[in-house]
Amino acid sequence: MRIVVVNNFFPPRVGGSAHMAASLAQSYAREGHDVLVVTAAYGQAPRSEERDGYRIVRLPAAKMPKLGWSIDFDLSFTAPVPGNRRRLYRLLHEFQPDVLHLHGQFFDLSWLAGAYARKQRIPVLLTVHTLLVSDNPAYSALFRLLDAAVVRPILRRINPRYVLLDKLGVDYCARRYGVTARNSERLPIPVDTEHLDHTPIRDVRAENGIGDGPLIVSLGHVIPLRDRIPLVEALPEILARHPRTKVLVVGRVYHDAFLRRAEELGVREALVVTGAVPRQDVPSYFAAADIVTHDLNGGCGTASLEAMASGTATIASVAEDNYPGIDLCDGENILLVPPDDASAVASTVVGLLDDPQRRAGIARRQSGLVRGSFALGVVAKEHLRILEGLCSSTTSAATASVPRS
Template sequence: MRIVVVNNFFPPRVGGSAHMSASLAEQFVSEGHEVLAITAAYQDAPPEEERGGYRVVRLPAMKMPQLGLSIDFDMTFASVRPGNWRKLFRLLDEFQPDAIHLHGQFFDLSWMAGWYAKRRRIPLLLTIHTLLISDNKLYGTVFRMLDAMLVRPILGVLKPRYVILDKLGVDYCVDRYRTSDANSEYFPIAVDTEHFDKPLTRDVRAENEIGDGPLIVSLGHVIPLRNRLPLVEAMPAILEKYPETKVIVVGRVYHDAFIKRAEELGVRDAFVVKGAVPKDDVPSYYAAADLVAHDLNGGCGTASLEAMLSGTATIASAEIDNYPGIELHNGENILFVPPDSPDAVRDTVIEMLDDPVRRAQIAKRQSAMVRDNFGLDVVAEEHLRTFEKMISDAPKAPRRKGKK
């Protein structure tokens, strides 16, 4: 098959969807398929390169201005740059894809490639990564309006088949986009297990002068859906029992309410805010940690699954049936807390710090669970089967003249 992978976020940009789309692309190549990745220009990344056995093309893009709000997304838009529509269609006509895999429902590159797929009658798969949700009433209202007035009408025209990664995403997509079993696949997040078999690149404790005290790592971009507030509000009680505890927050800060709350509670000194780090350094942060706490507002995403895989006990706020068909057992292969519950975070952190033997046992079971169910090879195979079925079921359109 010839598969096009489209994502505004793509390495060297860091983030869950960027890593997942790149890892799947490389896995598709390893299975004998041809891949073209299309993304938006980012910093000094070259306009075109070969990586992992496939071609990456970065289209010129305009960066969204930073407005100084408490939520400022680092987003770029390719559709407004002159000539990009024509360049994209030419690229795709030359490649002559059998299927197109979009990552992200509210990025303009997804809409552009989706429009191409509709016109050429090419099977279109769309993975929903980020949910437009915020506890802030104003932002929440704006996000819901964007979904209702812009995203849903566009998806209604494109009519992709959806890949939804967890129960939170299922509930969200049913509510916002009217998805159903008839037009959706429920695949777990793909985790690159081989990446965590490599040697560590950093000594995180030494570099941050943390010593042997308890360390909690919270890794992933700080957005309203993952605002870190439950962890901040749990810290006074945690510090009362374990006063040397430190928290390293890794990821770009788009939503800074947690910093302000930490200052109000007098625990700001316990937090080390690192910003985004290279993908190769991520395992080092998990290896340095006693606990990982990232998804505390609902859900269990890529960063939490990678932490579990790494062999570090991980706390998340999801439900037992978060991943259809995958058995999760609280206190055995995962540490669950209710969403937005500082008290539960406090109790779980202290319980795990009190009992390092049990913590290590849970971490070991978490790692095995992720390796068996979320491995990149397992999830990629599910995608490939879906592509094959979509291609076989699709009405045949005449091939346009291209390189094939």
């Protein structure tokens, strides 16, 4: 197959959807398929390059201006740049794809590529990564309006087959976009376990002056949906029991309410904030940690699953039926707390720090769960099965539409 992978986010930009798109593109290429990645320009990354058996083209992009809102993110859009639609269509026409795999339902590259696919009758697979939700009533109303007035009509025209990564996504897409079991697939988040098996290359504790006390690593961008406030509010109780505990927050800080809350509670000195780190350094942070947690507002995303696969005890806040077909069992192969429950976070952390043997056992079982059910090789094969099915269906439909002589 000739597969085009489309995502506004792609390495060297860090983030769950970026790394997922890159991992799947590499897997498709390894299986012998021709793969083209189309993404938005980012930093000093080359406009075009060959890597891991596939080609990457980065279209000129405009960065979203900083408006001083709590939803100010480092986003790049290609549609505002004159000539980009023509560039994209020419690129796709030259590549002659059999199928498109779009990542992100509300990004302009997905919309532009989806419009091309619709005109050319090319099948489309769309993975939904981020949900437009917020605890802020004003933002929540704005997001519902955007979904209803803009995103849903565009998706109806593109008419993709959806990949939904968890129960939260299933419920959200049914409610916001009218997605059903008939036009969607439930697949787990693919985790590149080979990447996590690399020997740690950084002495994270020494570099950040942490010493040998208990260390909680909280890895992932700080946004309103992952605001770290439950962890900060748990710290007074944690520090009362384990006063040398440090929390290492790794990722870009787009929402700094957790720092203000730490100041109010008098626990700011327990926090070390690094900013974003290169992907190759991530195993070093997991190896340095006693506990990893950042999905405490509801969820268990890529960073949490990678931490679990690495063999570090990881706390998240999802339901046990979050991943269809995968059995999560609190205290056995995962550590679960209710969303936004600082008291539950505190008791879980203290219990893990008090009992290193239990902590090691849970970490081992968590690793087995992810490596058995979320491993990239397993999940990529399922994606390819779906893509091949889409291509076969399109070919059959085209053949059936040709009048017999």
